[in-house]
Amino acid sequence: xxxxxxxxxxxxxxxxxxxxxxxxxxxxxxxxxxxxxxxxxxxxxxxxxxxxxxxxxxxxxxxxxxxxxxxxxxxxxxxxxxxxxxxxxxxxxxxxxx
Amino acid sequence: xxxxxxxxxxxxxxxxxxxxxxxxxxxxxxxxxxxxxxxxxxxxxxxxxxxxxxxxxxxxxxxxxxxxxxxxxxxxxxxxxxxxxxxxxxxxxxxxxxxxxxxxxxxxxxxxxxxxxxxxxxxxxxxxxxxxxxxxxxxxxxxxxxxxxxxxxxxxxxxxxxxxxxxxxxxxxxxxxxxxxxxxxxxxxxxxxxxxxxxxxxxxxxxxxxxxxxxxxxxxxxxxxxxxxxxxxxxxxxxxxxxxxxxxxxxxxxxxxxxxxxxxxxxxxxxxxxxxxxxxxxxxxxxxxxxxxxxxxxxxxxxxxxxxxxxxxxxxxxxxxxxxxxxxxxxxxxxxxxxxxxxxxxxxxxxxxxxxxxxxxxxxxxxxxxx
Numbered sequence: 001x002x003x004x005x006x007x008x009x010x011x012x013x014x015x016x017x018x019x020x021x022x023x024x025x026x027x028x029x030x031x032x033x034x035x036x037x038x039x040x041x042x043x044x045x046x047x048x049x050x051x052x053x054x055x056x057x058x059x060x061x062x063x064x065x066x067x068x069x070x071x072x073x074x075x076x077x078x079x080x081x082x083x084x085x086x087x088x089x090x091x092x093x094x095x096x097x098x
Numbered sequence: 099x100x101x102x103x104x105x106x107x108x109x110x111x112x113x114x115x116x117x118x119x120x121x122x123x124x125x126x127x128x129x130x131x132x133x134x135x136x137x138x139x140x141x142x143x144x145x146x147x148x149x150x151x152x153x154x155x156x157x158x159x160x161x162x163x164x165x166x167x168x169x170x171x172x173x174x175x176x177x178x179x180x181x182x183x184x185x186x187x188x189x190x191x192x193x194x195x196x197x198x199x200x201x202x203x204x205x206x207x208x209x210x211x212x213x214x215x216x217x218x219x220x221x222x223x224x225x226x227x228x229x230x231x232x233x234x235x236x237x238x239x240x241x242x243x244x245x246x247x248x249x250x251x252x253x254x255x256x257x258x259x260x261x262x263x264x265x266x267x268x269x270x271x272x273x274x275x276x277x278x279x280x281x282x283x284x285x286x287x288x289x290x291x292x293x294x295x296x297x298x299x300x301x302x303x304x305x306x307x308x309x310x311x312x313x314x315x316x317x318x319x320x321x322x323x324x325x326x327x328x329x330x331x332x333x334x335x336x337x338x339x340x341x342x343x344x345x346x347x348x349x350x351x352x353x354x355x356x357x358x359x360x361x362x363x364x365x366x367x368x369x370x371x372x373x374x375x376x377x378x379x380x381x382x383x384x385x386x387x388x389x390x391x392x393x394x395x396x397x398x399x400x401x402x403x404x405x406x407x408x409x410x411x412x413x414x415x416x417x418x419x420x421x422x423x424x425x426x427x428x429x430x431x432x433x434x435x436x437x438x439x440x441x442x443x444x445x446x447x448x449x450x451x452x453x454x455x456x457x458x459x460x461x462x463x464x465x466x467x468x469x
Contacts, residue, residue, distance in 0.1 A: 010158060
């Protein structure tokens with residue numbers, strides 16, 4: 001079970017509060033976790049990553065275990081603590097704008 | 099008794115302002131989609147409780163929201179806007195070519211006849227259509243693929259398709275406008291397009307016969323006379339009496355002919371409204387006075403409408419989609435400002451009062467007249 005924390009605006013779109021818990025087949029990666037998020041909440045397709053290229057939107061960041069994973073390869077394994085559910089995978093809106 | 103609903107898009111959410119036909123007391127609904135930019139909200143002429151809103155964010159992109167109860171509740175319905183085929187390139191500010199890239203929906207235009215059909219004008223400029231009430235979107239690619247496409251370039255606000263006019267007398271005819279490419283017309287329901295910019299003159303374009311490149315800010319059409327179009331261009335207020343085949347200037351005695359919105363009285367197709375702005379480099383009202391100008395002669399002769407509008411120390415702007423009229427008798431006129439005020443006149447512009455004063459910067463205003 002993977003724990004995912006969505007930013008406030010995406011929680012509103014998905015109509016959830018708090019963390020989201022997801023099952024991911026195999027070793028969890030950014031790509032598989034985001035696919036699981038989008039499968040559970042189709043409304044979030046295109047809001048975190050591009051519909052077609054699956055590239056992360058520029059002002060969206062990924063964190064876990066105190067690390068910025070935003071620039072890690074999409075198919076790289078996430079930290080063990082995320083895979084075991086002891087730490088959440090954080091999807092964050094970058095600090096920008098007014 | 100009839101009533102009025104004013105749909106307001108702002109930099110930080112949407113608002114629905116409601117009043118009875120007297121238009122004296124207003125209920126303020128919202129904010130909806132708080133924190134998101136709402137470029138446009140518009141209702142269906144088929145069923146006025148069906149509304150579409152364009153919601154966008156620099157962080158999370160585009161979303162189309164739909165309401166089926168007049169704005170009380172909303173549902174996110176679709177957000178995939180993919181250009182047909184390989185989209186090619188257009189001109190960038192520095193003259194180089196740059197690939198078309200979707201950024202946001204500037205304008206939504208529900209069909210005049212079909213509840214579930216709606217058009218979207220987007221940045222980078224293209225026209226999309228949904229026939230399933232906003233869930234899925236298909237590009238009408240004949241516009242972007244016009245041979246002039248590589249010569250289109252963005253205005254300061256981006257290369258946006260901001261105006262969509264549907265001809266109520268001819269389902270095959272539609273008009274659109276793009277900053278800064280110009281105006282285009284389709285006579286086959288959006289399959290093919292031709293530029294309609296003859297007669298437009300722009301200082302920055304040396305060729306007086308340039309087919310594209312004009313920074314059209316807004317076009318208006320009265321439903322009873324779809325061949326007569328009025329245009330607020332970057333500079334110049336223009337008029338066409340032949341569905342855009344040719345244009346002539348009607349700026350007349352305006353204090354400045356720069357501006358963004360233009361609209362037409364609901365019952366008097368020769369009565370038009372603009373909001374003069376000082377210049378292209380100073381987007382503020384001349385002399386700190388917020389004045390709507392009205393022409394009752396289809397242009398050229400203009401009168402300032404000032405009663406109830408600030409006549410000193412006012413430095414707001416009124417954006418291109420931020421003016422609308424109702425169809426009550428007498429005609430109501432509404433506009434929103436970048437200072438967050440929405441002004442209303444229940445007597446065709448003679449007297450104005452603010453409905454609200456402190457919204458976020460207003461991006462768009464639409465009005466529904468309800469039975």
